[in-house]
Amino acid sequence: MMEESVGSGLNGLLVLDKPAGMTSHDVVSMVRRATGERSVGHLGTLDPMATGVLPLLLGRYTRLAQFFGQAEKEYTGTIRFGFATDTFDAEGEAAAEPQNLTLSLDELRALAAHFQGEIDQVPPVYSAKKLGGVPAHKLARAGKPVPVKPARITIHAFELLDLAGDIAAFRMTVSAGGYVRSVAHELGQMAGCGAHLAGLRRVRAGAFSLEQAITVDQLKAASGKGLAALEALLPHPRTLLPELSSVTVDEQVAGRLRNGMQVNLPEFGRAPLVKVFTSPTEMVAVAKRVAGTLMQPFVVIG
Numbered sequence: 001m002m003e004e005s006v007g008s009g010l011n012g013l014l015v016l017d018k019p020a021g022m023t024s025h026d027v028v029s030m031v032r033r034a035t036g037e038r039s040v041g042h043l044g045t046l047d048p049m050a051t052g053v054l055p056l057l058l059g060r061y062t063r064l065a066q067f068f069g070q071a072e073k074e075y076t077g078t079i080r081f082g083f084a085t086d087t088f089d090a091e092g093e094a095a096a097e098p099q100n101l102t103l104s105l106d107e108l109r110a111l112a113a114h115f116q117g118e119i120d121q122v123p124p125v126y127s128a129k130k131l132g133g134v135p136a137h138k139l140a141r142a143g144k145p146v147p148v149k150p151a152r153i154t155i156h157a158f159e160l161l162d163l164a165g166d167i168a169a170f171r172m173t174v175s176a177g178g179y180v181r182s183v184a185h186e187l188g189q190m191a192g193c194g195a196h197l198a199g200l201r202r203v204r205a206g207a208f209s210l211e212q213a214i215t216v217d218q219l220k221a222a223s224g225k226g227l228a229a230l231e232a233l234l235p236h237p238r239t240l241l242p243e244l245s246s247v248t249v250d251e252q253v254a255g256r257l258r259n260g261m262q263v264n265l266p267e268f269g270r271a272p273l274v275k276v277f278t279s280p281t282e283m284v285a286v287a288k289r290v291a292g293t294l295m296q297p298f299v300v301i302g
Contacts (some may be wrong), residue, residue: 012234017213018046018054018202024128028192031056034223042231043068045128045207052202053213058234060302063147064286067241071206072156074173077199079184081166081259086127086237088181092196099193105163111172111190115158115183120150121154124181153178167198179265197217207242208235237281244286246275254278257285262296267279273298 018027024045031040041062043055052075052163057065081101085092104109123129124152125148126141154175161169182198188195205211214233222229238246245268253263257276266286268274274295276285 010035010230011061012057012231012237013061013062013064013208014058014219014234014242016054016056016209016219017215017233018051019092020051025046027054027088028056030201031058031219032114034219036223039089040213044071046202047089047090047091047181047200049204050200053199053205053208053210054202054206055208061240061283062299063301066299067286068206070176072173072175073178073202073206074171074204075180076171076203077180077197077200077280078168079168079170079187079193079195080198081168081191083196084185084188085196087196088179088185089123089197089299090199092126095192097229100297101166101191101193102197103191105160105168105215108168108191109160109188111187112158112160113185114190115155118152118154120176121153121182121278122150123148123179124185151177155183158183173204204222208241237283238277239277241286244273244275245271246277248277248279249284252277257287257297258300258302260297260300261296262290263287264293265292268293268295 008206014031014149016027016031018024022030024042028040028042032038035058037058039059039062039130041057043065046052046054055068080090083098084095086095087093128135128291129148137158155178156175159170161171172183174180180200183253184195184197212235219233222233247265247268249257249263249265254276256263268289270289272289273289275283276287283301285297285301286299287295290296
């Protein structure tokens with residue numbers, strides 16, 4: 001997903017508001033066409049029916065992917081009670097005959113409370129989770145066994161906001177690797193009538209929110225105006241990985257880091273990792289503390 005190749009020279013992170021109907025792979029292909037940058041990778045799959053925040057790394061910044069893997073996600077959406085589906089969402093086939101929802105909103109909220117905190121969750125068989133290097137959904141569609149195993153995840157918040165007929169609106173914050181579809185499916189089982197995810201919108205992925213996201217139309221409009229117009233759509237490089245401190249160095253120090261050599265950064269003697277820049281916007285590396293004030297390149301950007 002994060003392959004390196006020669007592209008347009010567009011380096012950074014793009015926060016896209018993914019529309020419904022596109023796979024995350026479709027989005028990567030579209031961004032490559034719009035920017036001319038071949039090295040593009042998304043940070044966290046969104047199902048085709050889902051919309052919202054999809055961060056993508058471009059160019060040399062794809063080398064930073066490892067720092068974003070554990071970011072928690074926040075969602076809003078709807079769950080339809082009455083029947084489950086084979087995919088656990090509205091794009092699947094009904095897995096049973098419809099049944100009436102007999103529980104109140106308060107009763108459903110009491111059931112939803114069971115999902116708070118650390119839980120063992122079984123991923124959907126129709127998912128991008130890889131089993132032996134093959135996405136689970138490909139095995140399922142080929143009629144092959146899909147030996148998915150429970151994974152330990154954390155649901156930081158799960159609130160049912162209201163109930164209109166058999167449709168419940170919700171908000172959820174979940175750790176990396178969590179499947180909202182699985183929660184909807186299991187909640188339906190507990191309610192005794194089945195349920196599936198009817199709609200989903202990611203409103204936050206780690207530090208990135210909808211307020212920072214651009215639309216596909218905005219990206220396409222900028223694509224014909226040159227590199228500067230595209231760069232204007234990207235968050236400032238210093239705002240990325242806000243948990244890490246930043247330092248600006250001269251070209252001599254930057255050259256040593258580019259060549260894999262150790263450098264002294266006295267002001268960051270206790271920091272385990274530091275973002276190193278050569279200008280307000282040019283990141284050269286993420287450096288790792290060896291001992292004392294001695295730092296070595298952990299990831300070289302350029």
